Amino acid sequence: MPAQESLFWVAAVTGVIWVGVFVYLVKLDRRIRRIEEGE
């Protein structure tokens, strides 16, 4: 695989991992806020 192409795929996987972590944190944040408001 050419170096530029493999660099693109590593960047894409890293980006997808971050988006996954970010979405999870946003949902967790909302869940904790809902519990805080219900307390």
Place this chain on the structure above:
Amino acid sequence: MTERKDWWKWLLGLWILAVVWAAFFYAPTARGFKGESARIVFFHVPQAWVAVLAFCVNLVASLRYLRRHDALDDARAAAAARLGLVFCILATVTGSLFAHVMWNSFWNWDPREISIAILLLVYAAYFALREAIADEERRASLSAAYAVLAFVTMPFLVFVVPRIYFSLHPDTIINTKGSMDMESRMFQVLMASLMGFTGLFVWLYTLDVRAARIALARRRRQED
């Protein structure tokens, strides 16, 4: 997450996404390294920085617990240590991947690798200690005292030991001559990444502490 004060979390999401793009496509290929392996520095160094920051927060929260005996300070200390341990593991894994590319071995028993492994064990023992004590106040007091002792080892294991002995590890960002030997675009990306990871630590830490505050409030209500 609809409140207006949460704007920084969305900015952080975009910021780290931009850092990922910049790490691979804006920063030039580093000289003196195999292929594109040096790009891992944009993730490895911020992970190590967050681990050190988290252990500092752990120390401050532990000292506060020893002074005030507030259960929330104990929760703050545990949250910081947990994040420190996670980021320390991530820094070890990314360092190991870099070592595999550069020296064809994931583990070389390099002084920096050994010192980070000891640091991991020191903070893993913090959680072993916490799990071993059932009484909450006793657990909080002993783990706070242990955290203070654990922190004493951190500067030696992270900053001193790797600089005393010969190491395969590339020169640190601010090297032993006190100068910064890094191309300016690489330096910009590294600084942006350090800021992003610090923001991520703040978010994770506050989430953990908020969850702990809810758990504590529930427990106090049950006790009343």
